[in-house]
Amino acid sequence: MQDITDHKRAEEALRVSEMNFRNSMDNSPLGIRIESPDGKTTYTNRRLLDIYGYENLGEFQSTPPKERLTPESFQAFSDVH
Numbered sequence: 274m275q276d277i278t279d280h281k282r283a284e285e286a287l288r289v290s291e292m293n294f295r296n297s298m299d300n301s302p303l304g305i306r307i308e309s310p311d312g313k314t315t316y317t318n319r320r321l322l323d324i325y326g327y328e329n330l331g332e333f334q335s336t337p338p339k340e341r342l343t344p345e346s347f348q349a350f351s352d353v354h
Contacts, residue, residue, distance in 0.1 A: 312338075312354040 298305050304321030308314050314334055325341055327333045339347050 312350075 298316070298318050301318055301320060304324045305316075305318045306314055306321055307316040314330070317330055317333055322329065322333060325333060327336070333341075338350050342350060
């Protein structure tokens, strides 16, 4: 019985932590983007979309980085990817 209780507490703590992380990202005044190891954007908060003028993540993803970045930023992006 103790093992199940500990497991349930750990699951709840993880759920709360994930919720707090998501709220922090979504409510940040800074633009935030998360990408996969291959450079694909998997998440952006609303602030980042507003900075670039996109309505949603799909619209952001469909625009090649070269079209939304300055030449210097694109070079830095290219160096990493």
